[in-house]
Every structure is written in C-alpha cells, then in structure tokens.
Amino acid sequence: MNKIKCECGHVNPEGTVLCEACGKPIEGNQHIDGNDEKKLLNMRYEGSARRSQTYNKSIIDKTWGFFSSVKVGVWLIVLALIASALGSILPQEMYIPADAPSRDPAIFYEERYGVFGLIFYQLGFHNLYSSWWYMLLIALIGVSLVICSIDRFVPLYKALKKQKAKRHSTFLRRQRLFSETESINENDLDTVKERLKKQRYKVRDEDGHILAEKGRFSRWGPYVNHIGLIIILLAAILRMTPIMYLDEYIWIREGEQLVIPGTEGQFYIENEQFLLENHDPNDEVFGEAIEMEGEMIASNYQTDLIIYEAKNDVAGADPDLEKIVEDELRMNHPVKFDRYTLYQSGYQLNEFSNMSFDIVEEDGDGEALGTFTVDLSSPETSYELDSGFQVEVSQYFPDFYMDEDGNPASETNFPRNPGFVFLVYPPESDTAEVSFIGIGRNIDATGDNNYSLSINDFDMRAASGITVRVDYTLPFFGLGAAIFMIGVIQGMYWQHRRIWLRPTSDGVMLAAHTNKNWHGVQKDIEKAIDGTKINMVEDQQELDE
Amino acid sequence: MSTSMLLDISNAMLFTAFILYLIATFFFGATIRDKRSKHKKGIAGKIGITITIIGFLAQLVYFITRWMASGHAPVSNLFEFTTFLGMSIVLAFIIIYFIYKTGVLGLFALPVAMIIIAYASIFPTEVSPLVPSLQSYWLQIHVITVSLGQGILAISFVAGLIYLIRQIDQTVRSKRTTWLEIVLFTIFLFIGFIVSTSIFNFMDYEATFEYTEQNALTTTEYHLPAIAGPAGGELMTEGAMEPWFEAPGWMQGEDAGRKFNTVIWSFLTGTLIYLLARLVLRKRIGKAMQPLLKNVKPDLLDEINYRSVTIGFPVFTLGGLIFASIWAQIAWDRFWGWDPKEVWALITWFFYAAYLHLRLSRGWHGEKSAWLAVGGFAIILFNLIVVNLVFAGLHSYA
C-alpha cells in the first residue's frame, strides 16, 4: 500500500479513514471505523491511521497490535474486575479473625465455610491479590495502557494539527449535527464568527471556510490520566524492592527501651506509658449509643514515646543515646523521625511486670515475716530474705491455667496471669514447705504448712504494638494519582467542540462535532446563529434501534 | 441549645425532607403529561424542583444540626452514611436538572433517593462516638466525596433506566424485556421494604431476642415479626411470633439475623405488590410505563447517562480511591489493604472505566450504555448492602 493523496492535495499515511486535512472519507478504508454501514462518520481519533491496524507482519507487530486494541484492554479490565470480586467473597488470609479457633488457613476455611471454603483455599483465593496471575493481570492492563496510548496519541496529535478549516462537503454532511441553508445574508457569517469568538472559540477562516474550535486540550486528557496510572503501577513495582520500602513491627512494654528494628541499631524507642481511654458511658450525647453497644467504646489508643539516636556506636560498648523525639503516638497521628514513620497498631493490656509477696505465719497475727519481689521478666531461682527465710522458685507459669489432665501449665508466653510454686525454707531449716500462689489462688499443697505466702503488691503494664515504616514510594503514588486526576478532569470536565461553516453558492453548510456534551455545543450554535438566516443544526444521530 | 434539642430538630428535618421529596415526585410525575414541557418548561417541573430544593435544604439542616450535636460529621456509621448518600443523589439530581431541565428524571431520581434514606433506617440511628481509627478530618473528606461521586453516578443509572423503559421494544417478550422487568422488580423489593417496615413501625411491633455473638450474650430488637431469628437466638418477648427458622451462621456482623429478616420481609412484600401491580395492569410493568415516557427524548437521556458518568467518575475516584488511600495510610499504616469495601470500590472503578472505554472506543451508545449504567449502580448498591451485611471488614463500624 502507498500513501493516500486526497483530492484536497494532502498526503495521508496509509490506513487513514478521514483525510487529515479536509476530512473527506477515503474510499476503501471506511470499513476500519465502520463508516460503510452508517450514515454518520465515526470521528474517533479523527479517522487517523492507527499504525497497529496497518502492519501485521512480524511477531513484534502482532504483539503490538494485540495490546493496542481497546477491546483487549476492556477484556483485561473485566477479568480483573471478576477476579477482584472472587477474592472478596471470603476473607483473605490476613483477615482471618484473631478469635478463630484455628488461624491456619488450611484448617480455617474448611472449618468455617465447608466444602466451598476448602475449594476457595485450594484454588489459592485466600491470597488472591498477591497471586502471580492477579499480578500478571494488572501488569497486562499496564502494558495495554502504554501501547494503546502510544498507538493513538501520535496520529491523533498529527491529525488535529494538520486539520484545515476547509472541509469536504461529505465530511460536513456526515456529521451528527448538520444543517444546510440555501441563502444567507451577506454579513451573517461575520456575525456568527464574532459571536463564536465571544464564546471563546478559536476561529480560523480559510477563503470563507470557517473552523471554530475550543477545548482541544481536553483530547489529551485520556493520555495524561494513563500516564498517571502508569506512574502508579511503576511505584507499585518499586515498592517491592527492599530499598524503597521497610515494614517492621515491634512490641514494646511500658518502661522498656528497645532498639527499633530495621534501623540497624541507630535508633532506640522508649515506651513511657500506654493509654487506653474510653468514651464516657454517661455522656449526654453518646450515652445511648454506648449502651446499645453493650460495652465500652474506645476513644484513644496512645503510646507516649521517646526516640533516641545512638551516637559513637563502638561495638561492645553501650551506645550514648541522644533524645531526638518525644511525642504521643496515636491512631491517625503517626510519629515521624529521620526517614521512619511509626504507627500505633496494637496493644496488650494487663501484663504483670513484678509481684511482691509476704511471708506470714499461719497462726500468727498476720505480721509479715519477710517480703520479696519477683521481676516477672527475669525471675531469679531463689530469694534470700533478711529475716533468714529462703524462697526457691520451683515452678513459674507466666499465664497460668489448668490443662486437660489437671496439671498446672502456662497458656502463653506472657505474664498475664502469673502463677508460682514456691519452696519456702524457714530460717535455719532444710525442709521446705510447698506453696502454690497466683492471682486469687493460694494453695497449701500438703495442708500442714506453718507459713503462708500472700501477694502484697504488684505492678502491671501494657505493651504497645508499633509498626515501623519507611516508604519512599509514597511520593510516586501521590504524583501518579495527581496526574491521573488532572487527566480525568481535563478529559471529562472540558469538551472538544468544533463548528464548521462551509459556504455554498448562496448559502452555507453548518456542521459541528464534539466528543461529549452535544447539548452544550447545540446551545453554543443556537446563540451564535440567533437572528441570522442560518438554519439550526439537526441532530442526525442514529441510536441503536 | 442543648444537644438533645439539636437532635430533635435534626430528626424532624430529615423526616421533613423525606416528605418533601415525596411531594416533589408527584409534581415531576405531572410533567410527563405536559406535552409542551420540552420547550416551555411546564409549571409542574418548576414547582417540583423548588420543593426538591427546599427538601434538600431541610436535609442539609438535618446534617448540620447532627454535626453540631455530635461534634463530628454525621457520616460515621451506616445510618449516617446511607442517609447522606440519599442526600447526594438529590444534590446530583438538582445539578443535572439545571443543566438539562428534564422533569422526568426527578420522577425516578427522587424515589431512588427516598428508598436509600428509608434503607438507612434499619441501622441504629443513635449518635455514636468515634472509635480512634475514625478520629480524623479525613473521615468527612473521604466519605463526603465518595458519596457525592456515587450520587452523581446514581443519576446515570436513573437516566439509563428511563432510557430502557422508553426504548426497549415491548411488543414481544424478549431477553431484554425480561431483564428490564427484573430491574423493575428489584425496585419493587425496595418498595416492599419501605411498606413492610412502615406498617410494623406504625403498629409499634417489637420482639427481643437473645443470642451469642463472638462469645458475648447480645440482645437484638426486631421491629418486624421474625421469620428468620438470629442464629442461636431465643425469643424473649411474650406474645411475639416465634421465628420459622434461624438465620444462617455465616452471616456476620452485628444484628445479621435482624437484617436478614428484613430482607425476607422486603422480598415477600415487594413480590406481593409486584404481583398485584401485574394483576391490575395485565402486562409487564415496563410495558405499562412505556407510553408515559414517549415525550422524553432518548438521545437526551443517553447524554445525561454519559454526562453523569463523566462528572461522577472523577469525583468517585478522588473520594473512593485517592482520599481513601491517603487516610488509610495515616490510620492503618498502609494505603491499600484489600479489605472487602476497598476491593468493591476498586471494582466500581474498574466497571466505570470499562464503561468509558466501551463508549469512547467501541461505540457503545444508547441501549448498551444504559444497561451498563444500571449495572454500575447495581455494583454501588452491592457495596452498600451486601458487603456491609455479609462481608465483615474494616468499614463495618455500625
């Protein structure tokens, strides 16, 4: 095939549907945009030659052609839509409730949802959104975005740049909005021109042929928003690399000072206190809602924290810590320092930090014969008391419960319900009395102890769960989103409107095209031709039926 | 002014707005008889839009007074959000009305808004305090934008629906007439919902159930006779109807049983009304409505459908995806977490993106476009109703 020379003299690339300059339909290419079947011209991409549709030889060209099809793009979108919906039917693995009897996905799905759950799990839908095929689907949408945009932008740009005011009569006749007037007054055309200019149209006049155009930049909207989407996808790829993204989690108890994970020992965090505050159940406004809820409604989770930076970090030596930040970490109020951001993500109340015990004589006056304090984070094996008593820790259960066989055991690793078996050696005695003691429990194992133990005091503390994040990709996501928004607004809140006037022997042909808001362009024309002899355009649209 | 007084005003204003929308609907109904309404705007349309605007202002007063009373934007639970969605639809309708001056749009848009406001009433209406994760000014920015976007998209559904009723060939029964009838039947279900809840509300029906949820004994109050009781629930009120069966256990979230029961009642009542209507009209509802719409220009409906999507899509993207992500990043340390509600916002976005591409590049105008608009709104409603009722996620606060 060769280039196509139109009767107006313009040379068009092969595959052109409408002459780039005058718009005359090029014979033999009308099937490409389906113009052969309809009266109206299909104006998409101005009837310019999309290259993908003209060459189809090598594998590269074929691949290009495949991805440049909007049909393929829409199919990819539809597939992504269906896949996303599938994954939302049952909770994803990360949303398996914390109170589920088993959080192991192999068990959870079948146990709760039966055979359907089992199939869901076996198909890998419990991690659908990070599956390779879902990623591939999204990636293919990205590929389609890039290729579709390149394939259309260049020819469209050229066509809009090369368009002439002088258009072929067939082109005008086959526009959706068209009218023909047999005879007009001499100055009608000038009036229309002036009025269109007033409506901020750019008016071009070539030998009496008039093209009034406005809002052409809205045609670039789709390409701008696609660039935004591509940036977002690239940011998502960047986020997978560890340099750009760090995600750590730390549990820190009140009073503790720990190195912040992921900072290679450079930063330390201290938890001064953790606060859990509730809404006042007697509140005038919210009381009713809280009562309906039947339980307290939290109003605040907060960690008062201090961040230190370690100086002169010589191996083996304790680092000098310099306080750099002191702040309140709350939900919706992350704390930033250096390149890190901390988030309040979890908490654990009611852990015991230490407990003190009194030794009392069974039949005595209740006066303490000695007191000792156990640090629950590192209990010692035995305690020597000033009064001569020696207490040995025989067993320690941080989170005491009775197991199925009736033996004392610990349910978790955390000191939430400490229980002890103590061996109490009275002064200058080698025989120990065995005592079991815990919260609300004080058991004399043999029944003939002379001394008993009692809890005299304890301290409790909360643990705060904090996420540590570094995310250098956020600005890229932000940039992509901003460009996307600019693109959609540009493309959708403005419209490209064109009005052509082609003088005939005595009268004029009037036609108009817009990519959206036909109502608006008709109003523009109405205003422009008011009082002239020019006929109002007729809408020639053929709807599907 | 005391907060309880503010709340009284607030509730009264919401009710006023609802009634005004109802009245306005009748005036918009009158416009379709007005043969000249195309060019010289009929008086009925003018009265209709005036009443609509007054109704909207009343609802705005509801919104502001409730905000003043609670100290936070009243978009923090499902009652408040759903009510606000209804308000957004009215606002979107007012805007589109002033562009296109089509009264018939109001005849369909206002009932849709009313149905949604009525739906809101199945959720607890008390002013609830904010949990820590919601205490952010992003709450109002995110929710208001999302619901505005959805409101505008709802207008595209309304225009699409009118288009379908107007254009589909009703002389013979076809796949298309059946589908249209299904869409209309769904609307009857919502009407069934309003009718059944209003009747029993009027009768002051009440039945209390006790059941265990998440290892805690909870009570729930039914305002409709229990066809489906809560899973593992026990009837506490004497003389109330014993449930016929229990709601399935996989339905999660608060008061799942009660909500499920409401669905059953709506279905039964809606079907009943539908069958009665069919009996009286002796033809498909779509066929019966078609002649009423013959004065409406289909290409104008097609344009309204498309225009609403072009206006609504950017707003929805901004609120439902971008603002949502920014807030999620601040509150939960990740901007995207594949929570069901997030996923369905993405699905909505995918759907309208497909709509736009099909329309622009593949020439899906007219009827195809109208079907897509109906489908898009179905997804929005699915996200509002099913995702909240069945899928428990981060958004199910209410």
Added chain:
Amino acid sequence: MSLDERKRNKKNKKKNRLIFRSAVLAILLGAVIFALVNNLQQDNNIYRAGDQAPDFKLEQVSENNDLETIQLSELQGKGVMLNFWGTWCEPCKDEMPYMEELYPKYKDEIEIVAVSLDATELVIHRFIDSYGLSFPIPHDATGEVKDLYKIGPIPSTFFIDPEGEIVEVVEGALSLESLEGHLQEIRPAS
C-alpha cells in the same frame, strides 16, 4: 523524490518503527517479569526445603550440655535438627521426649538444637529439669532468630543437612517414627 529514494525512505521508516516497538515491548516485558519475580521472592522470604539455612548465634542455657554458645555455621559437617519451641506450647512438650530418646543414638552425626522462644530463662531450666533433656537449648530471648526464620506457630522444625541446606521443614509436632525418618535423611554420608 525518485522512486528508489521513496522506497528506501519507507524501508527506513518501517525499520525505525520496528525498533521502537521492540524497545517498548522489551521494557514492558522487563517490568512485568521484574514485578512477578519480586512477588515470588516475597513469598520466598520463608525458608523452604532447598534453601541454605541462615546462620545465627545464641547462648546455650541448658546446664546438661557443655556448649556455651551455638552457632549454626560451626555445626557444618553434622546434620542439624533445628527445633523452635516454648514451654507453654503443648505439642512441643509432646515431642521433646522423642527428641531426647533419639539424641544419644544420633549424637555423633546429628546435633539437635532446640531453640526456646520463652521470655524467661527460669522456666526453661525448670522444663529441662523435669524432662531431663541433654541436647543443647539456645535461648532466643529477643526473638531475633525467630524473626530470621519467620517462625509462625510452634513447634516448627528444620532438618538441615551437613552442607547447611534445609532438607525438610515440619510445622507441628513430630511422632517418634517421623522424627527418626527425618533424622535419617540428614545423616552425613559415610
């Protein structure tokens, strides 16, 4: 323009177009592959059979064993059964006697390293005493090694061959037979 020139021109244009398209497709393909590979690697953060076991060094707390510290790399040449456990974990308690039973038999070829995830040393000592365990028990007090091996529920056991490669990962308790079977797999070839 002569016909020849025009032909050449067209050929050039075509060639340029092909180069351009190939370049764009290559970049896109690269990005897609990069994304997919990265995604797979994230799943691979968990150590699986076939991976080299990451090295660690911990203090050994059992008084029944002479070692003061345990460093994985120093055990090369011997098979290693790396077990993660805690005193509060019921299934861990169940498998401990089996490990103790087989330890003397395989001692010269295989080291059993049972990393305790307990918070306090006291409970470990009491546990060792009541079960009479003789294999080395390092104490991962800070949870560093637990994070390194991405341990979820315990018990979790890694069977590592004399070259330091993970042969098998078992989540959950072992029976005496299965334990012995796995130990057989990691014996040094003699």
